[in-house]
Amino acid sequence: MKSLARSFYDSPMRPEKIEELSFATIDREAPAHNFSEEEWIIVRRMIHSTANFELAKYTRMSPDAMESATNALSSGKHIYVDSNMLKAGISAARLKSIFPGYTKDMIHCHVADADVAAEAKESGMPRSLHAIRKAKDKLADGGMFCFGNSPVALMELSRMILEDGVKPSLVVAMPVGFVNVVESKDEFMSLGVPFVGISGRFGGSSIAVSTIHSLCAIAVERKKNSEQ
C-alpha cells in the first residue's frame, strides 16, 4: 500500500488550505455558542491547537478585551510570558504584521534567569512569582501579560494590580492545572482588567500562544476595515 506521505506528495496541500479545512471542521462540530465573530476567531484557534472542544465552554473575555488588546498590539506594547515555551511559540512575523517594530526581545520571560532562581531558592516560593516581579517596571504601564502555566504568577499579577497600580492592557489568563488554578483565575477575572481567559482547570502554553496569534489577526482586520 502507498504510504500517506507518497499520497501527500501526489496531491500536496498548502498549510493555508490545511488550516482552512481544520477551521471548517471545527465550525461544523462545535457546540452552539454565543461568541461574537471576533471572539470565535480566538476560541476556534484554541480548539485548533488542542482539539479540545470543551474550551468553548470555559473561555471568558472581558467586554473591553478586543479593543484594548488590538490597541496594545497596534502600538507595540511589550509582552510578559510565564514560560519560555510561550516565548518560543509567539511568532515574530505575526506580531510584525500589526506592528512592524515588534521583535522577540519585546517578549519577556524571566523564569529561567539566574537571579530569579536564586531568589526562589532563598524564599521557598516558585520562580514564576519572582519572575513576574522582575518584569513589573517594564510592563506596569499598559503591558500585556500572557499566562499558560503558572497560577502563582497570575496571583502575583492580581496583587500588583490591586496594590502597586499595575495597569495591563491585556491579560491572557490561562494557567493550567489542579492547585490554585481555579482560584487564581476567579480572583483575577473580578478585577476589571481587560482579559481573555479560561475559567476552570484548562489552560496551557499552546492555547495562550494561539490567543496572541488570533488577536494579531483581529487587529490586522480591524486596521484594514478602519482604513477603507
Add this chain to the structure above:
Amino acid sequence: MKSLARSFYDSPMRPEKIEELSFATIDREAPAHNFSEEEWIIVRRMIHSTANFELAKYTRMSPDAMESATNALSSGKHIYVDSNMLKAGISAARLKSIFPGYTKDMIHCHVADADVAAEAKESGMPRSLHAIRKAKDKLADGGMFCFGNSPVALMELSRMILEDGVKPSLVVAMPVGFVNVVESKDEFMSLGVPFVGISGRFGGSSIAVSTIHSLCAIAVERKKNSEQ
C-alpha cells in the same frame, strides 16, 4: 479581603509540594485504567500539563517503548522535535539527570531554518516536511523523534522508516488537529517502532514535552533500581 498572593506568602508552597498535590488529585479523579505504574507516570504528567482527563483514553504505548526510550536517553541519543516550542520546553536539566552530556544543541528543530523555508516555498508543501528530511542523517540510527504539532512530519517519518531504513529508538507521536492527524498516527503506530502516542485528534507541544520529562524520570528510577 486578603489577596490570594498575600495568603500564599503567609503559607508558601514549594513547587514539589504543588506537583505532589496535583498528582494526588489526578490519581483520585482519573477514570479506571490498565496502565502499568511506569506508563501511568507518563499519562498522569500529560493530564497535569493539560487538565484533560480524556488523554487517559487515547494514550497508546508500544510494549518496547519504555525499555527503548530509557536506553536511548541513558546513552544521550539526539532528539528531533517538530516545533521550537518543544525545544524550548524540554528541560536540559531533566535530560542531564539521566545523561550528563546532554545539551540543548542535541535537540534539533529545523522548521524555522531559512533553507527549509525556501524548499517549502518551492515545493508548495509544509516546512515541517522539509524540516524532518533535513534531520534525517543525524537521527537515522537510533534517534528520538518528538511530534506535538505536525502530522505531515509524522507521515514523512513513517515513509523514511519504510523506505529509507530510518530506525528511531523512540517516537513521541502526538500531532494535534483535524487534517491528516488521525490517519498519520494510525499509519505510524502500525510500523512496529517504539512509541508513546495519542490516537485520535488530541496532541500538542506541552503534552509531548511532558512525555520526554516523564521518560527521563523513569530512566533515572530504572538506573537507581539496577544499581541497588
